[in-house]
Amino acid sequence: MKETYTLKLIQEIESGSLPLDEYLARKAEAIAKLEPILNSFITVVKGFEKSRIERLGLLKGLTVAIKDNICMEGIETTCGSLILRGYKPSYDATVVERIKKNSGVITGKTNMDEFAMGSTTEWSAFGPTRNPWDPCRVPGGSSGGSAAAVASGESDLALGSDTGGSIRCPASFCGVVGLKPTYGLVSRYGLIAYANSLEQIGPIARDVYGCALLLTAIAGYDPRDSTSIDRSYTDYRYALIEGLEGFRLGVVRELLGEGVDQRVSSCIEESIYRFESLGATVEEVSIPSISFALPAYYIIAMAEASSNLARYDGVRYGMSLSARDYDWSRYYEDVRSRGFGLEVKRRIILGAYVLSAGYYDRYYIKALKVRTLIKKGFMEVFKRFDALIGPSMPILPFRIGEKIEDPLELYMCDIDTVPVNLAGLPAISIPCGLVDDLPVGLQIIGSYFCEDTILRIAYNLEAALDLRLKPVFSEVCV
């Protein structure tokens, strides 16, 4: 096996050449040094570097940063929103429990677009996160804090959540590896919902090995999540051992269509040659229903969001105002007007609209039909291919503030990522090259529960490209 960053790090910790306390101290230093520039974290867990681990489990004491929409008992969890400021969950999310059990050290809660609604992390109420490759540019989103923390070495592993690309987009923009699992593989218990039927928690790491490792730690059935699927335990690291001889890959024409930056397409094409040289066959394939994915995605996501976000009324947790002497509906109005940001309000209003009487059939039901068509389209294609490839993002990381004024232009950035969420499929984004010192991500889509297949493909490409990416702002241990 090729010794990539995470594997090397684990070997040094296990051999004692990098004692755990020294490793953790260096992580704390990296955070202290880089945070003023990057703003990857909303909350850093105080004293994480003093963690003592009795017996090293799967994660060997590696640091894990958690997106701030995942609940951790007693640690402020805001979803990047003022409305949840001060909220300290009374419980650990299932993934947090599993990370702790597998001896991961949780460093903090990472910055994100408010309630995961965005692709740039500019919509956070706590200021934007900056891209470690170029602090003038966005890190992608909504898990921008997690991706920036991993790219810069503030944390070696991170969790993101992916509703329409929120792991793959920042992984692509920050030059790291991010995996969105099959719907139902990872428990959503403790993930603060944006759009329940679309989202999954997934790992972000500097390399494919780190992704496989963290996925192994968090995946698996959870009786507290009725949508989680009962499957046998898989150690995804074993998926990385073998080559790609005889693999059939499909390049999805619709993912490389109009609006894809020429420089991004060229990078993807180079990867295609790599795959062929590794013994895989690559063919172009078309899934026409994908063209309708973007509007269908936004209708379903906003509909669910409008209902999910109704609970934030300033009564039980988070923001609260002095409530005496006016009635509850006005109190709710005040709290929600002040607590939610612009993009969240936009999506709540649009979501309520598509669910209202008279529009429900025209929008919501139609979107569900498109969703079924997209699923069928993918299923059909997976009869002939082991995996599908395309870009993660159609464009390179852009400047902070460049697109924030134009919601439609921002929504268009998700065009390559949302089909996977509608279908519930697994997909991974891995760096496949640099353009003008900015990373480009390749997306590999697998069939249901074929995380092992896409990890294997990604690992082989990673080894073949051997990019050794190091952003301008980074502090790494090995």
Added chain:
Amino acid sequence: MSELKPIIGLEVHCQLTNLRSKLFCSCSADYRGKPPNTNICPVCIGEPGSLPVLNREALISVLKVAIALKADISRFTYFSRKNYFYPDLPKNFQISQYDGAGGIPIARGGSIDIGGRIVRIRRIQLEEDPGRIVYEGTITSSTGLLMDYNRSGIALVEIVTEPDITSPREARVFLEKLRSLLEYIGVFDGSLEGAMRCDANISIPGGGRVEIKNISSFHDVEKALSFELARQKQRMVRGLGVIRETRHWDPRRRITVSLRVKEEEQDYRYFPEPDLPPIIVTDALIEEAERSMPILPYEKIDLYVSKYGLSRGLAEILVSSKDLSELYDKIVECYGKPGRVASWLIEDLLPLLDKLGVGVKDSKAKPEDIAYLLKSIDEGLIDRSRALSMLRSMVLEGSRPVIVFEHSLESRISLVELDRIISEVVEAEGKAFQDAIRNPKALNYLVGLVVKRCGGRADPREVYKLLSKKVREYRRSRR
């Protein structure tokens, strides 16, 4: 004005009080009497990130309700979110089932016979109970409201009727029948405060439909509907018409007051609950529900009529309450004579319980003791008035019946014969007699034997006297 017959439909919410936990979390279903906000968890107060998990027992229970009401069970059903803001809803939506066109409730159809008339059921579905609003002071003087979420997430079965009810009294009879049925199948206890709540729709020819909310007892449904019926008739007489609106029943003032005028249906923006997969109701699930079904009231009435030869009227009274019919079954099991037991229960026991204000369930009298008492009456060992006073203390204190023999002079055993029997018993039970000489309490054993030999024609007090005399005589002879 009597030709203005109302059309009434009911929407009844019953808590599934048999469950141990809430509908979507593991908090206790027994929320009553606990300090506010102590029976809660992240799920039932809608903490961010928490997820609902369906209580399987609740599904089985609602299937039992559907079977009891002879409704058609949907093989595929799902939960929906009913979106509206209200302080008692911690998520500001309720997990329920969509009631509009295209919605699939757990069961549809079915009916209840309310004494010759059939009230059809439209829909049976499952949903979660909201929390409870507590006002500081009264609703109008309160400067704020307090929330108690202990009740939040309790399983409710909603039963909606077709508009087949034609009088306030029928509405009450329907609710009583429904309650009895739900109690029979063991999913509901109507004696618990607030376990059954109901909304009623009522209209009269030419008037708009009025929905009455906040009816929380059987008695109130009749009162509220009677008030509303009178109000609507008056308005029609005066030519004012009846507008379509929602009214609130004020149980203290015993009137309905206008809540909001319905110009349009409120838009709840229902959509399928994404956190709960659709429910596939399999044969195995239905069989499981069927296996745990007891014999149902209407089946029991048929049984009483065909097997025991009771009149239908008598059988209906016995079956009207689950507790009563169970008591009846047990007494018959001990004593036989189902016809006699039935008429005695209805003529003597029920009026007594009524007078004492004690429910059948709360009576302390054991069925086997009641059977014994009834047997004693039938054998002429005790007269009716004495039996009733004895029954009273059995009911209130759980005392055992002590039958004191009181025969008319004609049937009483002759003193000569009694003396002979006493002598025979004393001779046969020499050891017991010796015991009795040393210990007067042991005499009771002999009293019992003598009374038995006399076939009940002897007064035990008299036997006791005679036996004591024998003991004294014996002692004297020994001196």
